[in-house]
Amino acid sequence: MSGGDVDIARTAALFADPARVRVLTALADGRALAASVLAVEAGLSAPGVSAHLAKLRAAGLVEVERSARHRFYRLRPDAVEILETLARFSPAWPVTSLRSGTRAQALRFARTCYDHLAGRLGVEVTAALVERGALGAADGVRGTARRPGDRLSQPLSEHPYAVGPAAAEVLAPLGLDLAAVDACRGRRPLLRFCLDWSEQRHHLAGALGAALAERFLERDWVTRRRPGHRALRLTPTGADALAELLGVRMA
Template structure:
């Protein structure tokens, strides 16, 4: 923080409304959605959704783009998704009142999208396997994805200890990712998040986003249902992760 005091309380107040959190959560996988779709996914009225979106836009948390007569809303950037993940780490679990809610909570912990890259048990396990196979290399001498002493739970991993490893082209190529193509994008190639459910690093940035998209195209994961961040690892995906990365997860 520089240039004088900042009004953290004003921004924090935006996250104190459960309905507004549902709007942000519906956008947390990087999609751009119309207000009507957001209303349906968040379980809100169209008027209520519009009011929440106006406040979120004013705060710079949500951006809007126009296509013809339609307006689509998305998170203003990857950092907003990281902020949601950070808040989740400090938030108590909602009480499980039914088998359905318990299953949904476990599904989020197992596999989900963090903005547009893989998170949860699957995302953390894939990142660890990339390190073990030399697709990534630790630059601090610690050959694991465990939390480093300098990592703050209340912030994204701003100075990550990884670089591309000696086997990066081969391993990512096997997973359908063209490193040369991804490297030319303006977005940072390598970014990492502290996974709130696993408390380990998972891969984000342009490379993490492209990896998630490639695995989806191959049919290795799919959405559990429309509008939900939780993902389902398919039987094909579970077998492929065992074959390519030696990651053994139950589909």
């Protein structure tokens, strides 16, 4: 502590509002999220979450990052430490409604991003393709972590990946003929990648990503939770297939 008195009560008051704590908790895993996403995860209105974010920013607990027209909010590491310390001394929160939480969790788990797979399922499948040599990273970075300069929730204008030496061998059991996908893609790039907004890692897009998502739906490895909704459900058949073919095990 620096010299002189400090107003601990003012800072502590920021953690005393249940709605604001839901915003803080949604950011506690280190993700940078847009206000609209935070509103869904915290079960708040857009004006409500904006008011809470303004107070948290004024107190220096939350940082903001701009990407295109959007703002993404991130909890400072020392604020995460405060939240974790308070959690150790706090009783469990009673569950009164699962609707908004369930919807947010479903979108984070698996969804479509335009016509390709996103969410935890999308990034895990992409990581498995890199790990098994279907995709290779030219920059020498292992895995699908965000690279410096990658813009949040945006397609990557440039990416470090290329078709790997084991691509045909890995993709064939998934029902994909790499040469056929490449021949039918037109002007669309075979490989493109997005920085997933919920997982903050890369997921596969482009013609290959679209073909992969189409095959998963055709084989009923994933199904839409309801018509017109982006959230996907991983079926037991799909879970078994991904575990066997890619080593991807999703809880």
